[in-house]
Amino acid sequence: MEAGMTAALIALDWGTSSLRAYLMDGKGRVLERRSNGHGIQNLPVPGAAGFEQVFSALCGEWLNRSPKLPVVAGGMVGSAQGWAEAPYVRCPADTATLAGSAVTVESAAGVRLLIAPGVIFDPADDTPDVMRGEEIQIAGALADNPEFSARACVALPGTHSKWVQVSDGRIVRFATYMTGELFAVLTRHSILGRLMPKGTDSGAETREAAFTAGVEAARNGSTGDLAHQIFAARTLGLTRRLPADALKDYLSGLLIGNELVSGLALVRDTLDSDTPLVLIGEDALCDRYVSALAVLGVRPAAKLDNTAPRGLFQFAVSAGLVTPNSSEGATIP
């Protein structure tokens, strides 16, 4: 940390497969960042001792420098398999709702962490849905882009993609799509993977065309077609209509396309047609979604990456652990 910047918060984005730690100033800016692969399913030792050890190794130096720093955490660290369970809060939810149901855990060294809960959508007339971590990313996106707070549809592509309706700064409804996991299990464990080579010989253009063809097949589909549509990722290879190394792209287009058709219908049912669509997620994956959306004639209003630090900062502010824009926070030189 350079002179002139005052640390005000340690924020932990602690998911299933990784821990990302941020040292932040009083304006919500990241001063330093550290990460490792010790997600909650990959701890060096099981249980609380494992969480202690990973936290201390990654953030010990920061705490040595500034022992009084507040610490907040979000993501799977608050699940039943996490450091301490922070039960889901119900929609509608914002950072104030999260702060109101947060759970405190104290490390062996006496450091207190405030862990954010996840969010549950649990209507009597529909199947329930849950998120953990995405609510933090959404809070960060809205803090950095207040124009989306009044009304937005936020899509977070991933292993378990989320489609989220935001109204008056709060998460009011959402749906999970197992798109990324479906792609993984189908390519790794189903017959579809057998025709798919590891490498790629075809050019980017061929593979992009295959992706687009998958999205178009999804667009032209009807209810329940998916289990049939995916078989084409085999037959298009058998008949040599697609080169083997483009079958994965076709399947990707098919799965993302189906998610988009369903997710957009969900939005159109309950939001105005001019409600902005915001994508949050890893840049390369969001780009695939932008391409697929273009096939469907939809253009997202924004594409945001790693909004978790800012979301954790907002959570800390709502919990009263940080006073934003405080005089102590000097500007980055």
Place this chain on the structure above:
Amino acid sequence: MEAGMTAALIALDWGTSSLRAYLMDGKGRVLERRSNGHGIQNLPVPGAAGFEQVFSALCGEWLNRSPKLPVVAGGMVGSAQGWAEAPYVRCPADTATLAGSAVTVESAAGVRLLIAPGVIFDPADDTPDVMRGEEIQIAGALADNPEFSARACVALPGTHSKWVQVSDGRIVRFATYMTGELFAVLTRHSILGRLMPKGTDSGAETREAAFTAGVEAARNGSTGDLAHQIFAARTLGLTRRLPADALKDYLSGLLIGNELVSGLALVRDTLDSDTPLVLIGEDALCDRYVSALAVLGVRPAAKLDNTAPRGLFQFAVSAGLVTPNSSEGATIP
């Protein structure tokens, strides 16, 4: 084989995971049956020698008794990974079409086998689809139930379910649904399997209700919803709306329900509403389909099991290897 019955044919239903052999008389009746687990992906030694060995072990005694018996085979034995490849024939197809493109292989012992091709549906304006083995089952179903020959929709539930339009005794169009394989990879390799116990404590009624709820969710779905719907096989467990051991039944209902919604729409698009729906397959699985169809208000006209021997007989007749109802075929006493 008892006295009074004359063998006229050896028929092999040789699939991916098993070989079923039938000794048949001149009227297409099964005199003896044998089977083992040596499907084409489980041969004792690879290649032609493996096929030889398995065939000889299972059928050698029959051939010793009647060395001149014709031998026919259908299923994956005719695929690129089979004993000899019998390339797909195009729709429309019946046993005459199959016989016209069958491939002969001669064993080391000098026995000739006639291998049936699979069928391909390959229109310019749609994705291609393929079957191998189901065309034989359909031929058997139509031979035993000629009332369905003029016009029928035949559904064959399984790892890769087939929905087939039959017109004038021929397969004119079909679609594959990877329903069974999706169920297998999701329960074994996805996060959904984690909440599913191996055993069952809940009563049959609870599990049937979960299955029905899955079918209803499929019925109420829209295009592209599947990747979202399946996540409920997790959240219904997390929220204890369903007992853990009923989540598999819910997922099964969801996947079968989606197949039915899509398959029935395919039928309704191109066949009359009074076209009979015929199920062919393993009895317990067909029963699940009958239950799911009942939720959708549809009643199949027939439920048939193991029509492959009769289909192979019809194939042999079309190939001129057997003369049906010949005087040599004595009745079973």
